[in-house]
């Protein structure tokens with residue numbers, strides 16, 4: 386899986402131009418049908434239908450789903466909504482309070498927070514490395530008081546560093562940047578991979 390911008394027109398243009406690279410071998414991706422439609426629940430419960438493009442690598446022949454950055458793999462809620470819950474937890478809110486603020490079921494939000502808390506240190510390390518790689522002079526977050534808060538602070542620092550390094554990306558919302566940097570896998574099993582670089 387690979388994350389791409391939300392605009393389908395722009396994704397088609399990049400596929401046609403040979404501008405998207407295979408995450409396995411860096412070969413050029415070509416369009417290869419579409420994945421099953423999914424519905425993503427955004428802030429305020431607004432629903433967005435996505436029909437992710439599928440692409441196949443011309444070199445290694447592996448197919449990849451091009452997931453829009455507003456979504457996360459295997460999550461029905463938008464990255465921005467999940468991120469708001471994680472940010473609330475970073476400020477000390479429990480799952481019930483975070484869920485009430487977002488109008489989401491407490492059990493759902495508890496699942497996000499548990500998954501994130503279980504990988505908070507690995508997430509912090511991943512995004513701190515990303516901020517450093519985007520450099521040259523990233524503002525490194527100070528210790529925020531809990532592993533979850535430190536991880537959320539590192540994500541925010543990485544988003545700032547990436548925006549400063551590549552201004553042509555325009556303003557990328559923090560949690561869309563987090564989705565993009567994690568390949569949509571922020572809360573998926575097996576992420577972040579140990580030792581993988583963050584290019």
Ligand SMILES: [Zn+2]
Pocket residue numbers: 407408409410411412442443444445446447
């Ligand atoms: Zn490939």
